[in-house]
Amino acid sequence: MGPLISKFGAWQRLVWRLGKELLAQLWVRVLFVGAMAVVALGVASLLGPTLPDEVSGYVSGKAADRLLSIIAGAMLAVTTFSLTVMVTVYRNSSSQFTPRVHRLIMQDPTTQNTLASFIGAYVYALVGIILRELQIFSDDRALVLFVMTVLVLIYVVWSLVRWVLHLQTFGSLMDTTRQIEKITRAQFKERLKTPCLGANPWTDETELPEDCESIRAPETGYVQHFYHESLDDKAREQGFDLYMAVNPGKFVMEGDVIAYGHRARDREEGCEDGDMTEIVQAHFKFGDVRTYNQDPRFGLMVLGEVASKALSPGINDPGTAIDVITRSARILSDYQDETKSDAEVEYPRLWVRPLSPNDLIEDAFGALARDGAGVIEVQQRLQSALGRLIEHPSPDMGRAAFVAAGLEFRRARAALTFEPDVDRLRRSTAYSVLDALDSEDADDPLQDDHGVQDAD
Secondary structure, eight states, X not given: OHXXXXXXXXXXXXXXXXXXXXXXXXXXXXXXXXXXXXHHHHHHHHHXXXXXXXXXXXXXXXXXXXXXXXXXXXXXXXHHHHHHHHHHHHXXXXXXXXXXXHHHHHTOHHHHHHHHHHHHHHHHHHHHHHHHHTTSSOGGGXXXXXXXXXXXXXXXXXXXXXXXXXXXXXXXXXXXXXXHHHHHHHHHHHHHHSGGGGXXXXXXXXXXXXXXXXXXXXXXXXXXXXXXXXXHHHHHHHTOEEEEOOOTTOEEOTTOEEEEEEOOSOOOTTOOOOOHHHHHHHTEEEESXXXXXXXXXXXXXXXXXXXXXXXXXXXXXXXXXXXXXXXXHXXXXXXXXXXXXXXXXXXXXXXXXXOXXXXXXXXXXXXXXXXXXXXXXXXXXHHHHHHHHHTOSSHHHHHHHHHHHHHHHHHHHHHOOOHHHHHHHHHHSOHHXXXXXXXXXXXXXXXXXXXXXXXX
């Protein structure tokens, strides 16, 4: 019973994730609300004949016709206005913040729900008018149609009020950075809740079997995500183990190794023999851009790009960079070592590389530290954030923050030409970092365990 429950849970999570990906598309919400509008009219047509004659005659058909005409005319204008606002916000956010923010704003649930409700109400009104012309809703049976139309109007008014309130902050810098932090932190916590995506951690101590088969990328692009739930089931059926050579967010060229497969045992009885390469490639999704799904590093990188853009000479907004440093530090404070987690391995046939603290810190602070090297206020907040991360419960995160603090201090010290600013920076830097920098040791303590960063 245990494996059956585990398998059911894996597929349940897979279906749930696919459903969330679909709901992030505007057309899915529009189609759903439009279908609900047609269903509502169908229910109204079924309920109409069941009402007593003395009740159904309270409202004339003309009253329902007027309401349907009002909805049809108003929703077309409101939808056009809303689409204009959306396009304007999308273009402004791409030019003012970073083009990577554009896709996040496009998936804003309030905006999508509002547009879906407007278009759904428009569909309801058009179908209602058609049914009236076909005499499906006769004048003596118009009460149910009138009541249903009033309910639709109430829903439209509520959506309109919510949309107006949302427009007060929609597309603003503060709201945008808040959205990026929210989705990044959610993806980060989800990743750490199921360390290494529920698979075995592939660390430096993990030895690959000698007779592994290299599985290569069928196309060039970013690894947007892979469906590890069903991939583990397939690996169990076929009797092989899989070592994922790349994490979601990695850019690969066609022919690059994305995984290693090892046929550890015979396949399950009754299961047809499958090609290992085809099975693995079918569970990878590639694209020309990175996405936030399964990729918390991407959110940190986007936050860093927002800060870097704010520090450009044309904008010169160090306050935004300081805000981003605070948000990034809040995300990184949730870090946990995936190799030391007590969570049960849910997918024992898979091995996935854990997140690297060095990469996370570089994604979060690398760009803004470079572009804000000569801005003392930014460097002070950066050193303050790194100083707190040095005291992180995870030794790996603490070490990564220690190395980054030393490197960024050097960068800032080289860029700052005013000696009192350098003194201010020293007062904001952790004592342990300053001691290491002032050390007369021949070996540089800040270079240990700090290899080349993963550019993705």
